Amino acid sequence: MNLFYTATDHFVLSPAIQLAFWGCAILLLDTWLIPDPRKRRWLVPIFVLPAIVLTAIALGKQHAYLVSEGAREISAFNGALTVDGFALFFNWVFLISTLIVSIVSYRYLEIEGEHHGEYYGLILLANCGMFFLATGTDLVTLFVGLELMALCFYVMVGFLRGERRSNEAALKYLILGAFSSALLVYGFSLFYGMAGATKLSVIVKAMQGRDPWDPVLFLAMATTSVGLLFKISAAPFHMWAPDAYEGAPTTTTAYLSVASKAASIAFLLRIFLGPLDVARPAWEPLLAGVAILTMTVGNFAAITQTNVKRLLAYSSISHAGYMLLGLIAGNDTGLKGIAVYVLVYTFMNLGAFLVVIALRRQNIIGEDVADLAGLAKRHPGYALLMLVFLLSLAGIPPTAGFLGKYYIFLSLVETGHYVLAVIGTLYVAVAIYYYFRIVRSMYLDEAAADTAPLASTVGLRFAVGVSGLLTLCIGIYPEPFLRLAHTSLLK
Amino acid sequence: MQGVPLSWYLILSAILFALGVAGFLFRRSIITVFMSIELMLNAVNLSFVAFSYQFKQVDGHLFTFFVMVVAAAEAAVGLAIILTVFRNRATLNIDEINSLKY
């Protein structure tokens, strides 16, 4: 209580320390310490690997500690940070996404001509921010984590300085993001005012017995929700997503769509299942409406898209709607469903974007659905993997995506939300239409006459292969992954 | 001596916040939009400090520090992005920055 920095604090904080340290180290190396630009090119990215390895070791130690002690959680900094199953699960998801995105960024940024080492530093620092979002149990930690992640992403989205689309994407994302953060913090101030503390556990206690329709609580809920829903790109706060996804460099888009969404979902769950739990009768119908609107907007807007990145952006929006459905269900299956969904969504969405990354080569941007034409003949491996990812995104068995959706539907039926379940299943059919537009382009259309071959690196092939394999495996034999999600259940 | 009631601070904070939101929604220059966001964050700061004084705690003040730091960082990043946009387009009018279509 009185010690400034205990061993437990250090233990809990160690992954963040690793990430922050190596992130800053890369920034320093890139800016000052290595004068020779040619050496910088390959030397700086290498430092990502020790970062990831050491962070993984730190996470592993935390996991081992939890298992060996049989404890549910490790609390640090007077309850500001808590490592429990939930936090560990999400941290692993973030770390894996970081690894995969870092591997494929090298070649992609080379082609774009913006290969700067700070990109890797930003990735690590964003991951650090996400760590705080997953383990934070205090309003301050959560806010700082959110902003750290968001700021890194603002820069990463605008990384292609010469491209108008990238600038504009960064600007829109920044402005809307700052706006929603401000709303979020206003909500936090109201929570603080109602509870007298910023620690989530204290706030939860203070909220007990409050009327769900209490105006101050309602205002707090409304403003906080806007901020949270914005981050997961739920309608009607989704407007930034298509532009940001399209304009950003595709590696950032991949990272944004997967890791940022997972972190935001973790944040959302901490708040909605913590302080706002007492207001469930108030927010459940509202969130149901938001979820339906999100799925509607996401699915129907995707139908008309010709740009693959934008199409995947709208599909991400609809997936966010599905995750919200799990929250609305709110029982154990629902939460487990969200965890499973986040896990499978990571792999399948990353995989889809990785294939788009592979298509980027000299003078060809490769973002249009038409650019994928005839991919099955030119590169059957990539086409097959993309098919697997698209089937998974659509939710067709026996892929992982189907399992995620199945869990969500199961939780909805278990809690009696039949209408939502039916709507959710019907949108699966709608989604198939636009996913299969891409499949059609790859398999059924003829390739354009003179297309350059894909220059795929070992890293890219490894990353895509692993993602594809996991997407299929989780679908066919999901037992180990389901048990993994089971252990991440919240209290 | 009575002191200013808490509700006045909160009302002021709400008004400032609303002004910020209005500025965000209706102004056309990016810099002004940014200023509105800063205004919103400062309104929140006011709210935190008021609550903190009410509870005789230090937590609210701490949160204010963090919000200020974040606002500063955001301003730095934001202005850098605005600069890049400006260099590529020579305009600061939000309505004209719309090459990313629906």
Next chain:
Amino acid sequence: MSFLGWFLLTPLAAFLLLLLLPREQEKTIRVAALALSLAIFGLSLGLLAGEPRETDLAWIPELNIRYHVAVDGLSIWLILLTTLLTPISILISWKYIDRRVKEFHAFLLLLEFGVLGVFAAMDLFLFYVYWEVGLVPMYFLIGIWGHDRRIYAAVKFFLYTMAASVLMLASIIYVYQRAGTFDYPAILAMLASGKLTFTSLEQTLLFLAFFVAFAVKVPLFPLHTWLPDAHVEAPTAGSVMLASVLLKLGTYGILRFCLPMFPTAARENAGWIAVLAIVGIVYGALVAMVQPNVKKLVAYSSVSHLGFVILGIFSFNQQGFDGAVYQMLNHGVSTGALFMLVGYLYERRHSLEIQDYGGVSTPAPWLSTVFLITTLASIGLPTLNNFVGEFLVLQGAAQADFRWAVFAATGVILSACYMLWMYQRTFYGETPEKVTHQMTDLNGREWAAILPLLALMVWMGTAAETFLPRISAANRLILQQTTVNVPFNVQTPAPRPDVAAKEIADAR
């Protein structure tokens, strides 16, 4: 894992084996695919002999999902039909498919894997997974190797079927949540013992959800609009598999799942469903008569014939069920043969329009003979297979409501009209002047492909006792399950030939 469990995985193994072959060696791929599918057919014959025929393994214990597969009289013949038609499809595509050969055969085997799984699955979740697995290869088969409007047809087929089956997913989850298990025999036992009851509203909604999903596959009027496009645009092998095998998934599903789980709702709705079936019979026949495209004609004749199957099912008596299942097999054989023969014609003259043919019987007498036999079988000539099925269906329908039998019988007459007229225009009469391609007679490979089906047509028409007993035994069970408030035994036993034959004799 029992023989059945291993057997069901063999098409998947064949699919993976084919993927390993290099894509340039087309001959090797074809031969390998043919050999593998013939081996699978041989293995499937082993299913006819003795036990054990059930596999029940844990698949996803966390979710109560098991890999539970079993066969009974209802599914055994459908499985054999599938495994027979796959090598036949490969044979008829020998010259027809000349590009992307490896993918074609791979998709064909994947399709077989999915379909066999659907017929054998005894766990609702597993059933749904296999159901969806069968959709994707068909989409590619139509979309890549089809004719001009193939993409439109493929997308329509896929979306139509998918949209209908997602509702089935929601219903399956609901049933799971009420029953606590996905295991189908367990659910039936719970329904019988009264541990699980559905309210009237639940029954109706669940029945409709399942039924619509199956009805699109059947296809039942008015959900049939995807079928003509899919058939016309598909390559010959695709049409054969679609008509003979995929269409049976719908009716199988109705018999296996819809009726036993929701008997009250099924009986209540039988009226309008039977009417739709009859409308389908007559409408399909009438539209078939005016078709200039021979494949579309056969497609509409499928709609018409499968109306008989639905009619038989919803008559709710033993003859109706027997006739329906037998008609499923008959339709598979005779319509599959029809599509094959149309494919032969197409390979010769590269046209599907009837007006481009005429007088084919002169240069190709054997082809015309075979076509005639198939046509007569399709019409329902006694001693050929469709007669037995149609007769049983009409008998069953008459017992339920005599007017149904009267209207349905007009379908028999109409089918004779359009089929014979088509035959006459194609094979007799004058050869049109603009014909450039020579009409050759059947060669060895084509004989090898059509002979098994011809033999089956005759065998199934004259010696139905080989097939019917098993079917009847299974149907008796299903009929019991649809009779409300009658306790029964849930196991799916091997039929006792003497008892079953007596039943058939009684029925006749």
